[in-house]
Amino acid sequence: MTDVLRRGRASLAFGFFAQGVAFALLVTRIPAIQDRYGVSDALLPVFLAAVPILAGAGSVATERLVRRVRPSRVLRWSQPVVLLSLLGVGAGDRMVVLAVALGVFGLAVGALDASMNMLGVSLQRAYGRSIMLGFHAAYSLGGILGASLAWVGAHWDLALWVSYLPVVVLLLPAALVGSRWYVDGDRSGVAGPDGPGGGGAGVGFKLLLPLCLVMSFAYIGDSTVSNWSAKYLQDVLGSSEQLATVPYNVYMVTTLVGRAVGDFGVRRFGAVAVVRSGAVVAAVGFAVVAGAPGAWVGMLGFTLLGLGLCVLVPQTFAAAGRLATEKHGPGASDAAVARLNVFNYVGFLIGSPLVGALGDAWSYRGAMLVPMVLVLVTVVYARSFETQPDRYGGGHERPRTADVGRGSNGL
Secondary structure (H helix, E strand, C coil), rough: HHHHEEEEEHHHHHHHHHHHHHHHHHHHHHHHHHHHCCCCCCHHHHHHHHHHHHHHHHHHHHHHHHHCCCCHHHHHHHHHHHHHHHHHHHCCCCCHHHHHHHHHHHHHHHHHHHHHHHHHHHHHHHHCCCCHHHHHHHHHHHHHHHHHHHHHHHHCCHHHHHHHHHHHHHHHHHHHHHHHCEEEEHHHHCCCCCCCCCCCCCCCHHHHHHHHHHHHHHHHHHHHHHHHHHHHHHHHHCCCHHHCCHHHHHHHHHHHHHHHHHHHHHHHHHHHHHHHHHHHHHHHHHHHHHHHCCCCHHHHHHHHHHHHHHCHHHHHHHHHHHHHHHHHHCCHHHHHHHHHHHHHHHHHHHHHHHHHHHHCCCHHHHHHHHHHHHHHHHHHCCHHHHCCCHCCCCCCCCHHHHHHEEEEECC
């Protein structure tokens, strides 16, 4: 059983890594995509908004799909679709091709994000200790690699398909091979009218509402950094164009570091303490950014943001799965994760336009205070991340090997 869990954990971590690479390659080459297809500045926001909207639809569809099939199968086939649609974005030359490729990418990303977090939550339950942050650390590592490969492609003026093809050729077969060792949670104890994943219908948004808000606020903060850090440093703090590219890279690195060590913090101090600390550190980061007298102090603020925000999303998924399991049984965990995942895209859609509108109407320094306040709200909801002491003993989770189903290769 231990070998099954270890293989499942390693293969899922690679899935997170591959998704980080693919997503970074798409979003960091948006200017090149716009030039290749002749997308106007007025039309570009439509294309960019369509991806998270369709991803939300894909996540909702996945909630229903996993009532009939295991999440491992959804993940096994959605990841190749994501990679192939990325290649389609790079290889096309007509607007309709771009629209179809991005549409498929968005739907597949929603299914992929939902299913891989479902597996992560069930594996953490089986391990009996926090491992969820490690999966998201693998995603961050993939994002850093993808952004670096995108920089190489832009620096050498490579065609998009030339940048994307080697990545797809390497990652796609590796992901398919790794998918043989995915491990699903045991859903047999909750089968019912909804099929093998039954029990999800009882998970209401009232139960998940605090976590949905935390997820949205975390992604509002994240999208603020990814979309506005360079502009803020250059236009508000007076940095050079070259220096303005540094904050997001620093943010990505500190996100990776924070997630790499975050599981140890959860095991030692508990999820509530880690989430509260992360929210406070992130709020301090936004305050430093808003009041920074110069570029270097501003970069310190973005560094704090990476260390603070990085723990919120993985812990929110873990808490949703735990709450749903405690209320409705293990099968409800998948539905909770899929519904929560939608608010990933809600935050992404709201964050960038919100800061831009406030910056234009008021000031960009003032605009940075809004995500600061929203992130601080997480402190109020931190109790939602608490484990049940009477069930797991002292607030720490115990191994639940009975929750481990067969690996997707029949193990």
